[in-house]
Amino acid sequence: MDKISGNALRGHLDAMVLATLAQGEGHGFEIMQRLGSAGRGALELKEGTLYPVLYRLEAAKLIVGKWETGATERRGPRRRIYKLARNGRRDLKRRQEQWRHFTQIIGGIVEAPA
């Protein structure tokens, strides 16, 4: 299957991250892993680009970030754990409805029998 990359992906990244966080909280690398496995290897995304998205969503109060505490056994650089905020849940629902509407209309046109 062809890879999905660049602008085709960029426009939907916010909704994808929100949907990923609806499954449970996670840090950046974990979110990327979830996206990768949900995309079944078809998503071609430079992983660093996830962070500007996370910062934007956090600034919009759609997600909440918190540095992980030192209570774990893990060593190495600190990670920030993100979870969906109440506003984010509402926003995700709205985006899902928009997406369904979009695919219904555009899909109907694109897939119309010749």
Place this chain on the structure above:
Amino acid sequence: MDNELSPELDQRFRVHVERIVRPVRAAERRKDRMREELLAHATAAYLEERQVRDDDEDAVMAAFNRLGESPELTRELQAGVSWVERVLFTEQKPPTRIKRWMIRRPGESIWRCAVRYTTYQALVMPLAAIAAVYLLVPLLNTNPMGCARLAGKGPMLLGLYLLVVAFSFLGPPLAEAVHRALWGPVKRYGLTAWICLLSLLSVFAVCIWVRWEALDRYFVMGSDLWAFAGVAAATPVILIVSSRLGYLEQERFHRWTSLDLAE
């Protein structure tokens, strides 16, 4: 999974992350967050790649590649910063010699650092004072008593200079003690309270002395006392805040901003 890298590899990842983050025009606090998160991500990507590749160098390059091209990522990170912040914080330049001179070096004793810091202050202050006098002379000349009064206060100014030098010397060890007492593994609030009280009383005493000398040894009263009490009360707050900010600045300097990105 052990997330700790060898010091050499850790340094390599830091340099790569710093290449992305340093050109971003944003507050240092925001940039620190970017640095830590990108470093954590790159480290995790490397550890994942190492499990499927035989060659360590291949794993490093794959992790860098997964993170993305530096200029593009810099642009995307910059796009998330408000224009106000962008205007306020200009591009981070490599650290200057003066900054390297002022910041405590890794493994250096606090007293050695205090001596270096005091030497710098002791040399810079007279130059600043001379410049100030040159600027003030035209103003003082409009008042016939101005220059004569200033010349008559030579011993007081010398005393004041020595006091500032002494405070410069005591500043770093006191800030270190306060930081350890408040943010170290063992909290020592009693020690902090003593240091704060002593700094408060010292500053209050210095204010009274300067005013006493400036008034040709008339007793200080009234609103001046309240003003001095206010200045003295602010001293512990300044000490605690500066100890924390100084520590964070020092940590940031050694971990990130002193990294040489040239290759």
